[in-house]
Amino acid sequence: MDAFFASVEQRDHPQLRGKPIAVGGNGGRGVVAAASYEARKYGVRSAMPSRLAKQKCPHLIFVPHRFDVYKSVSQEIRDIFYQYTDLVEPLSLDEAYLDVTINKPNHKSAIYIAEQIRKKILQQTQLTASAGVSINKFLAKVASDINKPNGLKVILPVEVEDFMKTLPIEKFFGVGKVTAQRLKAQNIRTGADLQKYTLIELVELFGKLGKYLYEVIHGNDHRIVKSNRVRKSFSIERTFDTNLETQNHIEAKIKELCLKLHTSMEDKGVKGKTINLKFRYADFTTYTRTKSYLDFMDDLDTLQNTACGLFINAWDGESSLRLIGIGYSKLNTEIPESQLQFPF
Amino acid sequence: MRFSVSSSDFLKKLQVASGAINPNPVLPILEDFLFDIENNVLTISSTNLETTIITKLDVVADEGGKIAVPAKILLDTLKALPDQPITFAVDENGSGIELTSDYGKYKLAGDNPEDFPETPAEENVDHITLDAWVLANAINKTLFATSSDELRLAMTGVYVQVDFNKIVFVATDAHKLVKYQYTEGIDSEVTNSFIMPKKALTLIKNVVTNESTVKLSYNSTNVFVDFGDTRMVCRLVDAKYPDYNAVIPVENPNLLTISRKDFQSSLKRIAIYANKTTNQVILNINDGSLTISAQDLDFSNEATEQLSCTYSGEPMTIGFNAKFLIEMLGILESDDVVFELSTPNRAGILMPSEQTDTDSEHLLMLVMPVMMSN
Numbered sequence: 001m002d003a004f005f006a007s008v009e010q011r012d013h014p015q016l017r018g019k020p021i022a023v024g025g026n027g028g029r030g031v032v033a034a035a036s037y038e039a040r041k042y043g044v045r046s047a048m049p050s051r052l053a054k055q056k057c058p059h060l061i062f063v064p065h066r067f068d069v070y071k072s073v074s075q076e077i078r079d080i081f082y083q084y085t086d087l088v089e090p091l092s093l094d095e096a097y098l099d100v101t102i103n104k105p106n107h108k109s110a111i112y113i114a115e116q117i118r119k120k121i122l123q124q125t126q127l128t129a130s131a132g133v134s135i136n137k138f139l140a141k142v143a144s145d146i147n148k149p150n151g152l153k154v155i156l157p158v159e160v161e162d163f164m165k166t167l168p169i170e171k172f173f174g175v176g177k178v179t180a181q182r183l184k185a186q187n188i189r190t191g192a193d194l195q196k197y198t199l200i201e202l203v204e205l206f207g208k209l210g211k212y213l214y215e216v217i218h219g220n221d222h223r224i225v226k227s228n229r230v231r232k233s234f235s236i237e238r239t240f241d242t243n244l245e246t247q248n249h250i251e252a253k254i255k256e257l258c259l260k261l262h263t264s265m266e267d268k269g270v271k272g273k274t275i276n277l278k279f280r281y282a283d284f285t286t287y288t289r290t291k292s293y294l295d296f297m298d299d300l301d302t303l304q305n306t307a308c309g310l311f312i313n314a315w316d317g318e319s320s321l322r323l324i325g326i327g328y329s330k331l332n333t334e335i336p337e338s339q340l341q342f343p344f
Numbered sequence: 345m346r347f348s349v350s351s352s353d354f355l356k357k358l359q360v361a362s363g364a365i366n367p368n369p370v371l372p373i374l375e376d377f378l379f380d381i382e383n384n385v386l387t388i389s390s391t392n393l394e395t396t397i398i399t400k401l402d403v404v405a406d407e408g409g410k411i412a413v414p415a416k417i418l419l420d421t422l423k424a425l426p427d428q429p430i431t432f433a434v435d436e437n438g439s440g441i442e443l444t445s446d447y448g449k450y451k452l453a454g455d456n457p458e459d460f461p462e463t464p465a466e467e468n469v470d471h472i473t474l475d476a477w478v479l480a481n482a483i484n485k486t487l488f489a490t491s492s493d494e495l496r497l498a499m500t501g502v503y504v505q506v507d508f509n510k511i512v513f514v515a516t517d518a519h520k521l522v523k524y525q526y527t528e529g530i531d532s533e534v535t536n537s538f539i540m541p542k543k544a545l546t547l548i549k550n551v552v553t554n555e556s557t558v559k560l561s562y563n564s565t566n567v568f569v570d571f572g573d574t575r576m577v578c579r580l581v582d583a584k585y586p587d588y589n590a591v592i593p594v595e596n597p598n599l600l601t602i603s604r605k606d607f608q609s610s611l612k613r614i615a616i617y618a619n620k621t622t623n624q625v626i627l628n629i630n631d632g633s634l635t636i637s638a639q640d641l642d643f644s645n646e647a648t649e650q651l652s653c654t655y656s657g658e659p660m661t662i663g664f665n666a667k668f669l670i671e672m673l674g675i676l677e678s679d680d681v682v683f684e685l686s687t688p689n690r691a692g693i694l695m696p697s698e699q700t701d702t703d704s705e706h707l708l709m710l711v712m713p714v715m716m717s718n
Contacts, residue, residue, distance in 0.1 A: 340689060
């Protein structure tokens, strides 16, 4: 969200619109919790002592915070996210990572989904949001700041390398003032400067941070979006570098994916009654097949045989595959509807 | 910085502090302990930004100073050493660390202590002191009932209400609810409430056991938990707790009194035959007898047992999730329990049988039924 607290105040108090405002205490030790874009022009930033903010912008209007309101708006926004995916990892009241690889409207374009979400947020809350779309969390987060306010920034896979080169090191998530100084002391000012270093050199210079920087600068941020909602399904899918042609190849891959799925479910003690198979031909036509059992299953042989069986029954016998997905649904962790709830 | 210390004392303290350390590739500094030496006292801090642990240890220090130390490598080293005096020294650059044991030397790179996050300041706090076992007990009795649904943030924590001369702990996941109240020796000048996150409570539960008293200091954002020479700072769950009192039935006229162990063992056997999705068991209660049954139509499985009980009220039939009942009966300690019921779609109240309103400890559990499909 753009200048979240401040925008909510300007929305609810029309007389504050277009004016430099700061949410927070005006007292001796107060700090600015959020500043409107009008105030930011004067250099007012969040976490800045109110006294300093007042010096920078003498006609700054201080507004007391209303956390209850921000929280309920935050909830509204999250509800919108959940219309698109259950994989939502909130970073704060007004920021979240969304993994839309698989999404509820089943739309191929993450860019389209980002625009839909921004539009819905504006319609529903009269507030603007900015989004970053890219191949991993690091890049999506950096991108989301670029066209703020009310903007969208996409970093396509082919653009990643060039984008990284020009990125100032202060923009790296996890690099604060102190670290930025340490990097600059080594003449590292942009991603391009970082790219000149080997992993070993960076680790020698900066320890663990060096490893982190090396990984992200080469696009290797594999952190998953961690959502803590109750899951309704558990699945895994792979897009292959080269399409799979023969039945033997395909079945071997299916079994391999089953093993992975089985291992991660076993760790969590999750079982499911329904086994789902999804596959996509080279021309992008996609098929899903499911088989349900009476009991909760977590047996690897059954999973592999069921998945292969579903595939053989649905395959046209000749088309090559670019993607396979395997999953369980009807999980033993789901709460049935017949279980009554307190009327909170 | 340079100090000597017994490796086992050192390890013990570090293990306490390690509770707040999680792998964090984004902010590697959070994988470190912060060491700060002053007057022969080593202060060890760790944080995951939600919970901060600060603990102190007497050491023999030649030089003071501050440094951030990678936690895992230090812990692994100490775990692999038999108890012996060891020396911890930081070089002149302030970043190279050298450990010396009877066997040899170990070098590792420290991080800049200035990068370590500041501990939240203790401002505008109210205090309450209670026996450590009361806190541990309250956590044990409530934690299982918390929710893991992040969409209902408030319910992911335990709600703590301080009310002049009593303290109340509440947890619920919307299906079951626990309320644990304690009064003896509780003395607060204010009435107030806050929600403590589940993770922090698990940490507290594990380390608080050997202490005698615990002091809780809290403001609107944090609770500071002090016991022995350790302090934990937990960020509170920033959400509004549901009005739980409104769902506690005031009049449940049907009273079932039964042996807790017999009831629980019977449920465990019957649950084997219940539908695995609902875990539904049916309680059929008549004067003097309780019949517990379950069936799983998918597999033609069914089971029935009859137990003797004391019952006053109309005969009734009600369904529950067996797992919830088994869990709750496991939390209770009394020989007999009272199950207060009203109708098959209203919450039942489960309590120890010999409990009065004047007891210093008061425990109440609620559970919602499972609708019976005829």
